[in-house]
Amino acid sequence: MPNIINTNIAVAKNKILQSLRSDHKKKKIGNDRVTIGLSGGAGVGKTEAIIQATKEYAEELGLEWVESTNPTDKQFGFSLIQCSNVTASDLSIPTPSEDKSSLKYAFNDEVIPQRGKGVLVFDELSQGDNDVQKFAMAMTRNRGINGCYVPEDWTILGAWNRTQDQAGANQLLKPLIDRFTNKLNVEPDADAWIKWASANDVHPHVLAFIKASNKMLCTLHDAPRGHIGSTPRTIEMLSDEYKNILDGDYKGCGLTDKEIFSAVVGLDVGTSFKSFLKLVKEIPSIKEILKNPDEVRVVGDDEDGARCLVTFGLANKVQSEKEFKNSLLYLNKFGSSEYANVFATTLVERVPELADTKTFTDLKLTNHL
Secondary structure (H helix, E strand, O other), X not given: OOOOEEEOHHHHHHHHHHHHHHHXXXXXXXXXXXXXXXXXXXXXXXXXXXXXXXXXXXXXXXXXXXXXXXXXXXXXXXXXXXXXXXXXXXXXXXXXXXXOOOEEEEEOOOOOOOOOEEEEEEEOHHHOOHHHHHHHHHHHHHOEEOOEEOOOEEEEEEEEOOHHHOOOOOOOOHHHHHOOOEEEEEOOOHHHHHHHXXXXXXXHHHHHHHHHOHXXXXXXXXXXXXXOOOOHHHHHHHHHHHHHHHOOOOOOOOOOHHHHHHHHHOHHHHHHHHHHHHHHHOOOOHHHHHHOHHHOOOOOOOOHHHHHHHHHHHHHHOOOHHHHHHHHHHHHHHXXXXXXXXXXXHHHHHOHHHHHOHHHHHHHHHHOO
């Protein structure tokens, strides 16, 4: 989509969160609230970013986040209308009056907010037909249609794929796009995804793989129609399948590890990940680094993949400030602050209390984190 700001998923999430905070601080209601629309390829994390931002906001308010259109005073409602799977008649059904001189409308209160405060999301907007888009257009700006109105303490957000993403997307109606205060195009960003993945139980070998080869995060957009490629969403699935393989769940299933990986993210990425895993046997012992960093072989500067594996392997194992220090002693021998920085930011996502240590504070001052 031309003339739209490009950003990554972390910035998009922060913009949503800060807009919710701003509206709350300034006591804005109804049409005065900020509406945000996120465009982007399939699987880049648009919907997940919205969910995480609203959950954080609800927690800040001391409210329980619930998937409900009718939240109580102690709850923050969340409703998602998947426009690809609904028609306008699923949302609003006209019924003639007895004398047939007028129409009354029955609205779907399972997806349309009824009371309280919360966020209403029109997801997969570009897969919705024109009537669904017109319904979303009326609700987004006018906050109502045919006598049905969104409660004044609800915020409306949207998300959609682009026509070039081979996701069955239609062109969005221009007046609909215009009704969003901010229109942001979300592009895959390896560093932003790694930060998110570090806090969401993605396997460290997968994190190292993406860090060593950023382009592997999203190959779907360049894949021929009908072919499999990777997206941030399927890379997370790759992590899940890799864990299942490590747990021995697929022994005797008839597929090789490479075939299982390729069935998730496509042959190119699956083959690359399988080859990358050969490095796991070549890296120094993570346990030894944590105990005696000065006595362990330093991975060479021509072994970036192995260095990434060590970096994320340490971030996945450190539990104490002593181990934090020993890890930094070893990583600093690489001659580049990038590995220590990635290690530390990944670690504090997993073990937040280590962000309050002197070791992390000193590192932030030294490396300008």
